[in-house]
Amino acid sequence: MPNDDRLEGTTFRVYLYVMRERKPVGPRDVMRGADLSSPSVAYRHLQKLETLGLIEKDVYGEYTIREKADITGYLWVGRNLVPRLIFYSFFFMGVLVAEIVVITGNLLVGRAPQSDFIFLTLITSIAMILFLVEGVKLIKKGDTS
Numbered sequence: 001m002p003n004d005d006r007l008e009g010t011t012f013r014v015y016l017y018v019m020r021e022r023k024p025v026g027p028r029d030v031m032r033g034a035d036l037s038s039p040s041v042a043y044r045h046l047q048k049l050e051t052l053g054l055i056e057k058d059v060y061g062e063y064t065i066r067e068k069a070d071i072t073g074y075l076w077v078g079r080n081l082v083p084r085l086i087f088y089s090f091f092f093m094g095v096l097v098a099e100i101v102v103i104t105g106n107l108l109v110g111r112a113p114q115s116d117f118i119f120l121t122l123i124t125s126i127a128m129i130l131f132l133v134e135g136v137k138l139i140k141k142g143d144t145s
Contacts, residue, residue: 007052007071010036012141014045015069020056020079024062069145073138086137092128 005013017034025033030042045143046063050057056066074081099121103113 002144007054007069009032010041011045011048014042015049015092018046018049018063019065019068019081020081024058024060024064026062030063047144083129083135083138085138089131091133092124092131096121096124096128 005058010068013034014030017030020145021029021033023130027039027042027046030036033037034042034045036042038043046055046057048055050063052069054069055063057063064066068076071081075084075087076082099117103117103121
């Protein structure tokens with residue numbers, strides 16, 4: 001997988017669209033699917049992706065993915081590119097659940113939770129929310145649907 005940080009903006013959206021399609025696509029398909037203004041704009045971005053070696057054009061003038069790009073800050077999950085921040089959010093969500101279980105256990109046996117443990121739970125909650133919000137922003141940035 002080549003590392004390609006040159007994928008950004010519209011070219012990134014076009015790449016994601018071609019990747020999500022399970023069949024070859026032409027410039028008009030890309031124009032509609034990536035919400036572009038004209039087939040020529042789609043064609044320009046398809047050519048850029050072809051030059052980068054990420055897609056290839058068949059004899060019918062349609063494009064398919066040649067190989068998955070390794071894009072900094074993202075992980076491939078099947079045909080979907082997921083921001084790493086989402087996985088960090090899930091990690092903190094797991095820690096938060098464990099902390100809540102400990103607090104609930106203490107309350108059930110009649111012990112008040114320690115204030116520093118409550119403070120750490122608050123910090124975990126904030127970290128989880130921040131990672132989730134930033135991850136969702138990245139998903140929306142590349143969303144072509």
